[in-house]
Amino acid sequence: MIKKMTVTDFLQKRKVDRQESIRRDVEEIIKGVIRGGDEELRAYSLKFDLAEIHDFRVAKEAMAKVPPLPGKLRLALLESYARLEDFARFQLGETHPFSFREKETAPGLRAGERIVPVRRAGVYVPGGRFPLFSSLLMGIAPARVAGVKEIALFTPPGKDGKPHPVILAAAALLGIEEVYALGGAQAIAAMAYGTESIPKVDIIAGPGNSWVTEAKRQVFGDVGIDLVAGPSEILVIADDSCDPALVAADLYAQAEHDTHAMPLLAVFGEETRERILKEVQALLDTIPDAETARISFTEKSACFLVSTFEEAAALADSLAPEHLQLHVEEPGLYLDVLSNYGSLFAGAKSAEVLGDYVSGLNHTLPTGGTARFQNGLNVWTFLKRQTVLQADERCDSRIYAAAQVMAEAEGLKGHARSAGSRLKKRG
16 A cells, blocks of 8 residues: 555556547447437437436426525535635736737737637536535636636436436526536537537536546547546655644545545655555544545555655656645745646645635646646636737838748748738739
């Protein structure tokens, strides 16, 4: 459990090839939905969810009859959602409210840009072992702050053909009117291409299982996506000052996601590692339904031994983890030097679980080392920059001549003629 490993060995281990069978299955599902529309969706829902569904959209009457959330949960959800919206507005900064802006790049030549939201977004909320209504908040809040006019929620049905009541109750509480009882790769295909009863979207956001992730990968280009996320992971850096019980708790919280989750640990000494392992074992022995976490610790965990702050920071940037938790005496030292992580939790009190639920941070984050180049889901996911060029009579003819020269050098005669024709008109 949490075996010692070198960075090289771990990075090789993390290079898990996409399962060819999943790729083929997802490809067939997508083709089926494009070809057969709603009829194919019903067949897939019966096959994968054991649910007979006629209308995928949850009726307003059904939404109105959903039992409300318990008082404490309702309050926690509303407070969490408010923080998410508040942080999304902070992320926009001075660009909000959106307006057209431009600058003169040459006399008579003005280059400008406009920031606009996508028109329609699809938010996927996983079903599976747990009703992850928190993922609903993470997708809806930034989309609304971005100004997306149409937001459609997709979530798997149970055997009764209805989404989990807690997810429906959360959707009702937030005033989400367009909800579909549809999950898996078939939901992603329906969002991307549309069917008789489901309008297609412009962008898909939200986490999911291997089939959902592979489907997002395959439809990207025909529709936008937030990111392609794999198994969840956390890297905890712990020095001798750490509280081993808190470190173990943070590792366990990640390990219980599923058997493919990766709880990773970096320590400055063997004694610290042993103290943490003891606390991990205590959690595995006392927390009910610990089998998922036990498999994760046994098969997917790793421990790295480091000697210095510089070595620990280099390790973190090399791994580029989804979550990076610092259980060190001076977490501030790391803030200015680290560059590769999804979210950073600086200090023992900054529990990663706060990022999952109530801090205002989004928990849909890059995994598998993609934090080297990819950010997590945020308000900018739902926005696009459109550029505008305006030239007037003051535009210097040398601008057109330069464009003509470059086009001719590339061998694009039509481009050259387009620029040259402006020169002729100017005399």
